[in-house]
Amino acid sequence: MITLTLLHPLQSVAVQSWTFNDEPSIKIGRATNNEVVLYSAVVSRHHVEIRKSGVDEWEVVNVGSNGTYIDGELVERTKALDGMIVRLAKSGPKILIKIESNLSQNQSDSSNQPARSKRQPKSAKDTLIS
Numbered sequence: 001m002i003t004l005t006l007l008h009p010l011q012s013v014a015v016q017s018w019t020f021n022d023e024p025s026i027k028i029g030r031a032t033n034n035e036v037v038l039y040s041a042v043v044s045r046h047h048v049e050i051r052k053s054g055v056d057e058w059e060v061v062n063v064g065s066n067g068t069y070i071d072g073e074l075v076e077r078t079k080a081l082d083g084m085i086v087r088l089a090k091s092g093p094k095i096l097i098k099i100e101s102n103l104s105q106n107q108s109d110s111s112n113q114p115a116r117s118k119r120q121p122k123s124a125k126d127t128l129i130s
Helices: 102-109
Strands: 002-007 014-020 025-029 036-039 048-054 057-062 068-070 073-075 077-080 085-088 094-099 126-128
Touching (some): 002 025, 057 068, 057 094
Parallel strands (some): 025 036
Antiparallel strands (some): 025 048, 048 057, 068 073, 085 094
16 A cells, blocks of 8 residues: 655645555646646646555656656656655655555454545545645
8 A cells, every 4th residue: 555645845744645555556747637636837747657566666757847856866767665755846746655565454454443545536636736
């Protein structure tokens, strides 16, 4: 399971989160056919993809024209790490990546509590970034 959290532009607090369980690829950008839609002038229509690359392993792949940055460095493709913050464009929105292993997810699913999904409905995936 992977959770993407949009961070406030001035403070590192969550604005919105999206949780994905079985998707092999998560597309982020301005276009409405992305799994995560961010309305910002510096975000490309198809800006970045987070692709499953193995069991509990993901990679960040830049597909936009304004670049994708991690720790201020421009990246084209890199392994996604738990707790990593990805910035779309040099001054664009920041997204925190949280990766939960299938092992820990299965352990929590085996408890007597019903499973809850954090994934937003299709109509609630859009976020305006000023």
